[in-house]
Amino acid sequence: MIAQLRSELFKLRTTRATVTVLLWMLGLILLVVLLHVFALNANDLRKASNQPKVYGWGTSIGALFAALLGAISVTGEIRTGMIRPTLLATPNRALVIAAKVCAAAQAGVLVGLVAEALVSGIASAGLGARGIHITLTAGDFVQMLAGGAAAAALWAVIGTGVGAIVKNQVGAVVGLCVWLLLIESILIGDAPSAAKFTPGASAGALAGMIQNASAGGLLAPALGALLLIGYAAIATTAGLIAAERRDIN
């Protein structure tokens, strides 16, 4: 398992997909945070209840791109054919998926930290430039960074499982984007009592905030963590079963 994990971490470091995913993340963060900080009404932004909804984009974007890295670590190999030499070196597919899950989780911690730090930095600088007082406490920022990193790690695991189940790269990427950015944000607006329990809102509970929702609309952090671990376990198990059963062409 150690050898396979080394191999998977090395692959993440030596593929262009990683750089591409991180550049897209940077672009999306700039776009979304600048839009929110500069296009929204100053009086709305002054409200303590609204600021976490802006800062919370770090949680959604970190989780999304960590998941994409995880998914592409599987679908990218299927797309290029690299999966064949990978499975010839390690015919135990469960071992390959387990190594990919661990590698993605490690990468996810970094992605989550970077996303939260970038969103916090840009949002704080933007609010400061407009002379708007920041209502978040130091504790909020600590939870955002630590919880956001943990949530992104678990979402990277979910993404890896989704990649193994879906196999198709476009399908996995579009599916994850639509789920996290579209469906979850519709649910949080329209059915907040049920939306609390979704994988995205659970990430928000860990970090204390997520796009368009602050702690008031979310579960307690520990409960969110447990739920998200559960989702990650389900995705991993389903991914393992899918990988074991399928023929590779």
Added chain:
Amino acid sequence: MHENDARSTLDLNVSEGNLSAGEPAVSVRELTKRYGEVVAVDALTFSLRPGTITGFLGPNGAGKTTTLRLLLGLARPTAGEALVFGRLYRELVRPAHRVGAVLESNDFDPGRSGRNHLRALGLATSIPYARVDDLLELVELGAAANRPVGTYSLGMRQRLGLATALLGDPELLVLDEPANGLDAAGVHWLRGFLHQFAAENRTVLISSHILAEVAQTVDQVLIIANGRKLATVQMNELAGGAGSLEALYLELTAKAAA
């Protein structure tokens, strides 16, 4: 090229013990694979002795690639079994040290360099980076080793594939169309390499469409069509060499198609 380097880390596989003289490197028994109504491989039976080079021949869609996938554990048979060294591929301990295989000439991440491709796969089976550098020299990719594989020619990809298969210094090589895209010097080198490989009591199975090339390289041919075995022919029993192999192949496959 430096043919002696291929054996530089042979002692990697002593832990698995030596082959007993009688044990076949490959044994396929009643192997069958169905995809819905389509029978890709139909009760195929053959075995390969150590030290032989076997050409695996058949028309497009004959089931050659499917057979190799079943042998290497990438797909599961519907019935029958395909064993390497008496075991299922997935049950081998450190399989890369016993079997090296290339199924497609393009199984690379195009953005990764040739060197990093070999390192990534070597890490999974604890092969030192020094072995990667030796193999890059062996297949004459040293100068291109740091370039993305996406910039490689087909011949270079074939050689990188061969280096991938040789990472664990295996006892059995399974190659799908290995000469495709190689220039004349490359084909000549590959033939010499495979002969030396087999001379060390190691085994080679190559599928190919180029009959003339196969005739010069292999000890025996296994001809299949529609997933069924048509014939196994020892090359030294064919009086006319390449010409008579072609005649035999065309006759057998035409009969099977009729």
